[in-house]
Amino acid sequence: MSLIGIIASQNYPRTITVDYVVVAGGGGAQSIGGGGAGGYRTSEDSTALSLIPSTNYTVTIGAGGAGSTPANGSNSVFSTITATGGGKSNYQANGSAGGSGAGGDKDTGSNTTGGAGNLGGFTPVEGYAGGDATNQKAGGGGGGAGGVGSNTSSNFTGAGGGAGRSGTIFTGSYAGGGGGGGRDAKTNGSGINFGGGTGGHSGLSGTNGTINTGGGAGGDWNVGGKNGGSGIIVIRYPSTRTATFSGGVTQITTTSGSYKFSTITAAGVSDTVSFA
Numbered sequence: 001m002s003l004i005g006i007i008a009s010q011n012y013p014r015t016i017t018v019d020y021v022v023v024a025g026g027g028g029a030q031s032i033g034g035g036g037a038g039g040y041r042t043s044e045d046s047t048a049l050s051l052i053p054s055t056n057y058t059v060t061i062g063a064g065g066a067g068s069t070p071a072n073g074s075n076s077v078f079s080t081i082t083a084t085g086g087g088k089s090n091y092q093a094n095g096s097a098g099g100s101g102a103g104g105d106k107d108t109g110s111n112t113t114g115g116a117g118n119l120g121g122f123t124p125v126e127g128y129a130g131g132d133a134t135n136q137k138a139g140g141g142g143g144g145a146g147g148v149g150s151n152t153s154s155n156f157t158g159a160g161g162g163a164g165r166s167g168t169i170f171t172g173s174y175a176g177g178g179g180g181g182g183r184d185a186k187t188n189g190s191g192i193n194f195g196g197g198t199g200g201h202s203g204l205s206g207t208n209g210t211i212n213t214g215g216g217a218g219g220d221w222n223v224g225g226k227n228g229g230s231g232i233i234v235i236r237y238p239s240t241r242t243a244t245f246s247g248g249v250t251q252i253t254t255t256s257g258s259y260k261f262s263t264i265t266a267a268g269v270s271d272t273v274s275f276a
């Protein structure tokens with residue numbers, strides 16, 4: 001190698017290829033509309049990141065949105081990749097937009113519409129819209145990362161949440177929409193295996209979105225509110241490399257063949273990871 005080449009290699013270190021899945025917090029549900037799932041973004045849809053050794057990169061895990069307030073889920077961030085928090089459902093109101101949108105909520109008033117998904121405006125999309133509520137005392141399903149939430153189809157019966165997603169590199173199941181609640185009939189969201197909460201009815205409470213899946217909250221007739229599930233980040237990088245996390249990060253790292261996988265379940269806005 002020439003002298004120029006030696007100097008260049010010292011000043012411009014080789015990059016590290018890092019695959020990722022980044023899932024934001026799911027939206028809360030104040031009443032019978034299902035909460036939207038957190039946005040889902042992965043290198044399986046685009047390209048892996050090329051990161052520089054000994055450089056700090058942001059890691060943030062989005063919290064699930066509260067139901068009683070109610071609130072959208074919070075964003076999750078890894079390096080330059082942001083996933084948007086899921087939309088919230090409000091009593092007798094249209095669902096809010098988010099990474100995936102919340103379902104509409106109808107008691108005895110006007111029809112309501114589901115919130116829009118892909119609030120971040122990404123290509124490919126990070127999530128889908130929530131379902132409409134056009135039947136009495138029934139809530140639309142929250143949108144999921146894999147499909148739209150269902151519209152209500154009959155009085156008193158909530159609609160299913162949109163499906164979540166899993167991948168090939170990252171096989172965990174994430175970001176299902178919350179099922180809509182109904183006056184007299186329990187409804188499981190179609191994304192229930194992907195973290196979305198179950199819609200409730202007058203005799204049975206709905207359920208929260210599952211933590212560290214970004215699942216939307218299940219709609220709840222009792223208006224007490226259900227919470228969305230917190231988000232998660234999973235990264236894959238060569239097993240010859242070591243990831244160092246700041247003190248606020250909760251993570252587990254495992255090795256499989258020629259790769260390491262770090263699953264991050266808690267990290268605040270000022271937390272980081274670097275690679276050596």
